[in-house]
Amino acid sequence: MIGFCGCQSTQLSVEERERRRKEELALKERYLNRIQSAETSIYESMEMLATEVKDYNQDELQGFSGAVFVNDLFYPFELGAIARERGIGSRVVVRHVFEGSPADEAGLLLGDVLLRVNGKRVPRGEQGASFIVGNLKKLWLVDEPNIVLVDRNGRELELEIDAENSVYYSVVVTPFLGEEALVHAEGKAIYFSLEGLEDVEEAELHYLCAHALVQNVMKHARMKGQNELIGGLVDMAAMLYGVNTGGVFGNFGRNAYKSGFLIESDLLALYALSSGGIDIESYPVYWEERLKDGRGLLSRANQERIDAMRQVISEIAAKREAGEPIYPTEYLSGEWTLDDLRNKAESLDTELTDV
Incomplete structure (x- = not known):
């Protein structure tokens, strides 16, 4: 009888741990949802405003494909596992594609992993985050198609994507x-x-x-x-x-x-x-x-x-x-x-x- 009670107590403890694990997971899901909802609203506002301000300073014009890229370092460390479940890991991935943009017309999709841009290999991890913020927009050509290699569900695809002059910045x-x-x-x-x-x-x-x-x-x-x-x-x-x-x-x-x-x-x-x-x-x-x-x-x-x-x-x-x-x-x-x-x-x- 004593042994049975001990097993029941152990079983309840396991159930409690599982309940708390699910609650913690749900909290992290909501947390990431809040961030990504805010991101999307900002993306749309910035894209609209970029059209109005792009001629304010010609020196700031850079090629822009109409896609937004991130990796897991754009999010708090504790959300890394949740982000990876959504396809956002150490590699640079497509987070957002503006409707009607060159990237959209070329068939770039959310979750596509960016491997190469015009022959330039795309790094991952910390270097990948720095690449997104600082170097990626310098690679986009506005006078000829850009050759972009992506990984889509384990299959490599090569896309030709035009780029337009714009003033987009990472968010x-x-x-x-x-x-x-x-x-x-x-x-x-x-x-x-x-x-x-x-x-x-x-x-x-x-x-x-x-x-x-x-x-x-x-x-x-x-x-x-x-x-x-x-x-x-x-x-x-x-x-x-x-x-x-x-x-x-x-x-x-x-x-x-x-x-x-x-x-x-x-x-x-x-x-x-x-x-x-x-x-x-x-x-x-x-x-x-x-x-x-x-x-x-x-x-x-x-x-x-x-x-x-x-x-x-x-x-x-x-x-x-x-x-x-x-x-x-x-x-x-x-x-x-x-x-x-x-x-x-x-x-x-x-x-x-x-x-």
């Missing part, structure tokens, strides 16, 4: 970036805070994506003195550890963008959003709420930033009213100052009042 949704930072444009990639995206609405996501995308396109990470160190750290981390490293993100808060870079990002983002058909009236409202301190107040620099946003919105409205193209020609062609922006906004307001 990493990470738990290591705090909610306050929310998004960081590093130059080669754009990092988004998973927690910070939880309650973001569709229009607000477009605002964040546009602001970050413009920072990369205009090379703000490279131009801003203090951030050069942080950019180097991120590049090094990507090469050594992949892209799901947490330690370097703690430094971002000490390297806040200078006011001029932030305002330039805002005004170019507003033009990109407006020309892309996104309503921009709530853009300053969103940022004002985010930028307020614990007392509900804005610093002088942040108030100036909000004022500049509203002025640019007025300027865009005036251009639309006059039937002019919604394109930031004056801001891309030379130097500008906040005083110039204020004077122009006042002039446009007067013109609209007189009509």
